[in-house]
Amino acid sequence: MELLTQNTDKWAGLRSIGVVESVRRIGDKITIATRYYLNSFISNAEKLAMAVRSHWSIENNLHWVLNVAFNEDDCPVHKDNAPENLVRLRQISLNLLSQEKTAKIGVKNKRLKAAWDNKYLAKVLGI
Structure with a gap:
């Protein structure tokens, strides 16, 4: 006590x-x-359930986008701090791609466009 x-x-x-x-x-x-x-x-039970469902809905949606756009579940890296470091880099990339509004395409296609087009990559990075 x-x-x-x-x-x-x-x-x-x-x-x-x-x-x-x-x-x-x-x-x-x-x-x-x-x-x-x-x-x-x-x-109370109802309010707690709503908060928990809301939290997990956000988590599940984020994971789905990361898996579809970045093939996160297929990543072969499992040693030391590398998996967590890569997750953080993917999340940063997802945030940057989501903020870029000129291309009316999905995150996966924005990612590919940024890989192929240095001007678009600079726009995503804000430089």
């Missing part, structure tokens, strides 16, 4: 703690995952 009273300033924005238990069934295999959330809002 002493630990909680010593560090109260670090938890000034904490309004609620939530727990979500997810059950996933693939064929005959069932897995259960429990996730805990520290919230800056006063929560």
Whole structure:
């Protein structure tokens, strides 16, 4: 209890703690995952569920774009810090390509266009 009273300033924005238990069934295999959330809002089950779904929707959409535009799932790099470094570079690239509005094509095609056209690459990079 002493630990909680010593560090109260670090938890000034904490309004609620939530727990979500997810059950996933693939064929005959069932897995259960429990996730805990520290919230800056006063929560009830409906509000927490909406926040969690919103978070995972953003995550899933981002992963889908990264996989389609950059073939992220097919990357053979799995050693040391290289996978995380490449993820960050892909995310930066995705942000830059998404901000470029003159070409009315998808992210994957913008990426290819930037690879083929140095002028377009300079425009994407803002130089």
